[in-house]
Amino acid sequence: MQVKKERRSNADRTQSMRDGLIAAARDLFIEKGYAETSTPEIVARANVTRGALYHHFEDKASLFRAVIRAESERVAEAINVATQDCTDAAQALNAGTDAYLDAMTAPGRTRLLLLDGPAALGREAMDVIDRETSGGTMVVGLTAALGRPADAQIQAHASLLAAAFDRAALDINAGGDASLYRVVLKNMLAEAVEANRA
Template sequence: MQQRSARRSNRDRTEATRADLIAAARKLFIEKSYAETGTPEIVAAAGVTRGALYHHFSDKQALFGAVVEQEAEAVAREIEGAAPPSLNARDALIAGSDAYLAAMRAPGRTRLLLLDGPAVLGRAEMDAIDNRHGNRSLREGLVAAMRARTMKKLPAEATTALLAAAFDRAALAIEAGGSAEDYRNVLTALIDGLSRA
């Protein structure tokens, strides 16, 4: 019994250390950028040793990947929470679009996911992360709309990729001061344009 709780305690400590590293790295990557952040700053901010950092992550890039994965996961959760199964397919896509734009307003998120992410991890790795999270939600919504015959039947992967690019561009434009309402209206028109007459 004591061994089991000691093991659980060690696992809890390990998870807490990993979470502290990710949180400290996220804060620094947003404040300074990936390139300007050193691992000594990260371990100091997390209150751990360099050994602890390298126990959990092979290098700074791997830690950055974990930060990006966590951010992408958070965005997907917000999209999925805004588009419950009770909504019809079109309304779920619109609600998911609105949730995406709202989620991307979290401080530093556009920089992490849309600027530094592709630059640091590469386009292929960012696509893989997106496909596990936000793009997966979008693809599922599009496929549901196509199955419900409320949207034209189109190749799901290509439709997902092109709409996701439009959402990302809108998030960047809004971050730069563009009208959120204008971009929302255009994204809604794009979705409605794919809908059957």
């Protein structure tokens, strides 16, 4: 029994150190940008050794990828929470729109996910993370609204809508009228649903 308790404690410490590295890196990536942030700064902020960093992450890029995935998962979680009690697909699409835009107002998130992420990791890597996290919710919402599995047309609409959502988040972050973007995006979703019914 003592051994199991020790193993859990070691696992907890390992996870805590990993989480601490991700949190420290996130703060620095937001403050300075990916390119200007060094690994010595990250380990100093996290109060760990360089060896600890490289035990958990292969390099700065893999740590950045973990930060991006964590941010994307938070956005997906916000959308899922907002839509879980919706009674129909249209309501869920509208609630998901609001949840996405609200989630993207977290300090630094727009920069991480929409500017530095694609620049540092490349579009292909970002697309994979997006499909597995927040971006996947768009396909789920459209297929629920249409009552059929995702085909090429639905996938194309989801991809283009995701780009529009990202642009809206960037514009809102730059001072754009959030309420206006919410209306426009919801109209675009309704039009996409109608187009896919035709």
